[in-house]
Every structure is written in structure tokens, then in C-alpha cells.
Amino acid sequence: AQSVTQLGSHVSVSEGALVLLRCNYSSSVPPYLFWYVQYPNQGLQLLLKYTSAATLVKGINGFEAEFKKSETSFHLTKPSAHMSDAAEYFCAVISGGYQKVTFGTGTKLQVIP
Amino acid sequence: KAGVTQTPRYLIKTRGQQVTLSCSPISGHRSVSWYQQTPGQGLQFLFEYFSETQRNKGNFPGRFSGRQFSNSRSEMNVSTLELGDSALYLCASRTGDTGELFFGEGSRLTVL
Secondary structure, X not given: OOEEEEEOOEEEEEOOOOEEEEEEEEOOOOOEEEEEEXXXXXXXXXXXXXXXXXXXXXXXXXXXXXXXXXXXEEEEEEOOOOHHHOEEEEEXXXXXXXXOOEEOOOEEEEEEO | OOOOEEEOOEEEEOOOOOEEEEEEOOOOOOEEEEEEEEOOOEEEEEEEEEOOEEEEEOOOOOOEEEEEOOXXXXXXXXXXXXXXXXXXXXXXXXXXXXXXXXXXXXXXXXXX
């Protein structure tokens, strides 16, 4: 079975500050991991994905995530928050063929000017 | 390349009615998944179709059903609508079994 836990349903950061959104997963086999972003009244957009090629994954809009097998984590970071980063972020996992994609409960990021 | 297209974008129904939502995946994508998103329950998986066959299913009552056509387009149907069915319904397609999902903009259903 696979699952995803996102710590913190709401995170607030100041503009220019570090963004850190946490994601832990459970999987019985090496996973594929994803981060998605959702702006109001829109669908989800892929930020980045981990597919075992490299542990540090760079995505769009300056975001990156590091896969840590020992910690079963895949936290999302961005060095400097921008107002346009305010959105909801979802971590997701697939842990094998024919598996559905399992999403975390999401983290709403607020950026304070 | 066109993205995932969902129709209609917005609709209003009354309790007891039924609704059909449509999804056209990205060309070449054979897998289509449906999700329900509500403020209280978050993003919940409904079902996934691959080559016209349902291969994964979430924990929703039988009122929720879907199908996929030979051209990979998919529809989902909700019968006997309840107030709690008000939600954003998202469709997503992907290439392979471990590929990322590409989402449409969703169909927002309001049940009165």
C-alpha cells in the first residue's frame, strides 16, 4: 500500500523567505514522487517529479525537492518566496505499475508581502 | 499539443438529478483518471480507465460511474445527486503506468 502525508495544511511565509513544504510517503517498492500546484479554480499543474534518476529534482518556477529514502521524505523547497507562489501544493506517489496516483491532503501556501 | 479538456466547466443541478461530465485526454494518452475535490475531503480518487477498462477504483458509492471510449475520451456519471456531491471534478490523463498525470481545469458541479 502507498500513502502520502503532508505536514501542515497551511503554511505562511514572508515574501523573499525560504519556502519549505513537507511530504512523507510510504511505499513497499521504490516510488515515483510528484509535486503539483493548484491555483484557485484551476486543475493541478506538475511542478516536478522524482523517478530515481537523481535525488535532487529541480522543477519549474524555482522549486526543487530532495528524495531522502532513509527519511521517506520528499520535501519541496524554494529559496525565495514570491507573491505568485501563493497556491495549494500537493505531493503524490505511485509505487508500482498499474497503481493509482495517491495524493496528500495538500498544503496551502500564503505569501505575506 | 492540446491539453486535457473537460466539459462543461460549470454546472448547476438539483438533488435527485443526474449529471454526465466529459473528458478528452491528451492525444496518445490511454489512461484517464477522475478525482473529486472538496474543501472538506480534499482530493479523492474516483476511478481510472485504461484502454476502455476500469483498472482502479476509489471508495465511492455506485451512483458514481464512468466509462472510456475507443478514442480514450471518458465520461463520468453521477446519478441521484446529493448536496454532498457538490465539488470540483478533475480529470487527468497520463502516458504510462508511472507517468505523471496531466490535469484538466475541472468541472465545477453545484447541487442545490
